[in-house]
Amino acid sequence: MRPPAAPAAACLVLLAVTGAAAQSPALTARDAWIRATPGSDVAAAYLTLHNSAAQPVEVVDVRTPLAAQAMIHETTVNNGQSTMRPRQPLRIAGGATVRLAPGGLHIMLHGLTRPLNPGDEVPLVLTLAGGATVAVTAHVRALGDG
Numbered sequence: 670m671r672p673p674a675a676p677a678a679a680c681l682v683l684l685a686v687t688g689a690a691a692q693s694p695a696l697t698a699r700d701a702w703i704r705a706t707p708g709s710d711v712a713a714a715y716l717t718l719h720n721s722a723a724q725p726v727e728v729v730d731v732r733t734p735l736a737a738q739a740m741i742h743e744t745t746v747n748n749g750q751s752t753m754r755p756r757q758p759l760r761i762a763g764g765a766t767v768r769l770a771p772g773g774l775h776i777m778l779h780g781l782t783r784p785l786n787p788g789d790e791v792p793l794v795l796t797l798a799g800g801a802t803v804a805v806t807a808h809v810r811a812l813g814d815g
């Protein structure tokens with residue numbers, strides 16, 4: 670005979686998971702924008718991230734429906750040579766604000782599904798370690814505008 674406690678335990682686990690997902694993450698994203706690059710299927714997105722919790726958070730994934738791939742990169746200049754490399758997962762210390770801005774950290778968008786024009790709005794979804802997501806809308810600016 671099956672112990673009657675098993676289905677009740679499964680129910681409790683399900684409730685716990687649902688409760689965790691409903692919590693709003695400690696990370697906020699704002700001032701998101703994208704530099705339009707005419708004629709290219711790659712673009713860079715910038716934004717400001719703030720972690721309001723005491724514990725660090727990690728951004729482990731970035732997605733947008735308008736690009737085949739999105740990933741956090743960091744540009745560094747060595748001996749006058751500019752290179753960029755993946756910086757994912759991106760760790761944000763408790764209470765810290767991290768700016769993704771031209772010349773440094775950025776979200777690289779590869780394989781744009783259509784050209785981005787100034788004024789367009791592009792949804793971005795950041796996934797944190799643990800599974801919480803943060804959605805933000807990036808506004809497309811013209812090249813040389815910011």
Ligand SMILES: [Cu+2]
Nearest residue numbers: 742753775777
């Ligand atoms: Cu890049």
